[in-house]
Amino acid sequence: MSTINSNAPITPVIEKKAREDRFQFHDYYQVDDLLDDDHRMARAAIRDWVKQEVSPIIEAYSERGECPTHLYKGLAEIGAFGPSIPVEYGGGGMDEIAYGIIMQELERGDSGIRSMASVQGSLVMYPIYRFGSEEQRRKYLPKLGSGEFIGCFGLTEPDHGSDPSGMVTNIREDGDSYILNGAKMWITNSPLADIAVVWAKDEEGIIRGVIVEKGMPGFSAPEIHGKLSLRASITGELVFEDVRVPKANILPGVHGLxxxxxxxxxxxxxxxxxxxxxxxxxxxxxxxxxxxxxxxxxxxxxxxxxxxxxxxxxxxxxxxxxxxxxxxxxxxxxxxxxxxxxxxxxxxxxxxxxxxxxxxxxxxxxxxxxxxxxxxxxxxxxxxxxxxxxxxxxxxxxxxxxxxxxxxx
The missing domain is CATH 1.20.140.10 (Butyryl-CoA Dehydrogenase, subunit A, domain 3)
Structure with a gap:
């Protein structure tokens, strides 16, 4: 992240960019004909939101290396968090093409903005919906869908990126809890996250999913600075030092990679x-x-x-x-x-x-x-x-x- 003062005046060049978004959609093979009305409505809503809320500010935020956190609520309001998660759990109840179209329109604004929504929906809400208990779904998904909670996903480690099976983050049983130790790296949203879906090996070496909540003793999420890419997206680490996690926070529906x-x-x-x-x-x-x-x-x-x-x-x-x-x-x-x-x-x-x-x-x-x-x-x-x-x-x-x-x- 940049050390530029976030209160510094915006340059005239950025102001010029902020005043105008002249984007016109290009569809050379009339792919639009393959979409239904729901797809087009979703696209129109997201495109309008990006033009009004993202385009006027994104150059300035990117230049400063600052995440526009105020957009999280707007992303929730336009249905960008968990578009294909059922409505009863706080999602949009849309199909996979609508989900893709939403991601396309968001990334037209900025890859970091799309990452905000992608992590929240695909990497946090999705595993809780697919592998979580009904109690976990009811507890977390509506708050994630509304933007009240921000989530992150912990898989990549400092020494294990393309080979996640080699992870060393681990959990061991201790009474009615698990003790979590290890570290994750390059985690989108981690410094802001209220919960983290973390993958760790149990005492038998089996990979399990666990929901870690902000404020649990021993859990920290330091920010990674100095990025020259995705500068409007916040990235950090996840550090676990004897974090006691209730057994109720283990995702029961999956074992393994x-x-x-x-x-x-x-x-x-x-x-x-x-x-x-x-x-x-x-x-x-x-x-x-x-x-x-x-x-x-x-x-x-x-x-x-x-x-x-x-x-x-x-x-x-x-x-x-x-x-x-x-x-x-x-x-x-x-x-x-x-x-x-x-x-x-x-x-x-x-x-x-x-x-x-x-x-x-x-x-x-x-x-x-x-x-x-x-x-x-x-x-x-x-x-x-x-x-x-x-x-x-x-x-x-x-x-x-x-x-x-x-x-x-």
Whole structure:
């Protein structure tokens, strides 16, 4: 995080950006025709919210390295927390395509804003809903859905990232409680979280899920500083020093690595959609800039190389849109596999990063300023390419699925 004084005056460049969000949606293959009215209504609501609440402030917050925590309540009000969780538990009761569309519109605003919602819904509400007891569902989910509680997800450790099975965080039974020890790293929302869904090994070496509440003695969540990416999202650690957790806080419905991996699949699915939003924002800005910027007596859009860049960008965006939509239809039927989700996450995030880089070139020198969203998206996408499974790990997941051979070990 930046050490810039958060009370410092906002520069005129940021003020200029804050006054205007000229985004126009691009749908070259009329994918909109594949959506139903509920999908379109959800998209319109989120898009309007992003234009009003995110676009005017995001450049300033990102520049300062500050999380706009006041947006959590708004995210809850527009149904971005747990869109596919049943309404009776505080979710939106929507289908998987609606969930994806919401993530796409949020990431058009900023990857960090999408991360707020993605973690809350896919990595906190989802495991409690799927693996929790009815008492846990009733206790936590409505408060998470309303934004009263903020949650985080503890899986990655300082020495165990791509290999979560090697985790050393552990729980041991002690009367009517468990004693939790260990540490987690790179945890979105952790310094603000009221609860953490943490994965740890029991005395038999079996991975279990446990709900840890803020204020439990021995539990701390220090913030990670110095990030140059996802600067409008808060990230930290989770540290457990003999934390006594009631047995009632253990998620009873799952044993083993399949628990956290299923949560990651849910989050990766949302990222596969979300990355398209960042790409669309970069493409839209590049297209408009190329039409308005005059060089050698004509718009940049009139030059062959510029048209090549723009045509390739919209082609790759369109392919990603179709991939996400097909994945969504499979997910609605319960047929989407983790390997299919990995393919979509890997492809669409890499696509978005490539689009951001091409858009930066079209903007020339202006592309590195905060008057345009390009560099912010580009820096954010470098993180999105890595988290919830790295670019190469997802390639190996697909490789194992098509060959039957495990290249991880």
């Amino acid at each position: 399949k628990g956290p991996l299923s949560c990651l699949s849910k989050a990766r699915y949302g990222i596969a959609w979300g990355a398209i939003g960042a790409a669309l924002d970069c493409y839209d800005s590049a297209l408009r800039y190329s039409q308005e910027r005059i060089q050698f007596g004509r718009p940049l859009a009139g030059f062959q190389l510029t048209q090549k860049k723009l045509a390739e960008m919209i082609t790759e965006i369109t392919k990603a849109q179709l991939l996400a939509w097909r994945l969504g239809t499979l997910a609605n039927k319960g047929l989407a596999t983790p390997a299919q989700i990995s393919m979509a996450k890997r492809n669409n995030v890499a696509m978005a990063l490539d689009v951001a880089r091409e858009a930066r070139q079209i903007h020339g020198g202006m592309g590195i300023t905060n008057e345009y969203p390009i560099m912010r998206h580009m820096m954010n996408l470098e993180t999105v390419l890595t988290y919830e499974g790295t670019h190469d790990i997802h390639l190996l997941i697909t490789g194992m699925d098509i060959t039957g051979e495990n290249a991880f070990k």
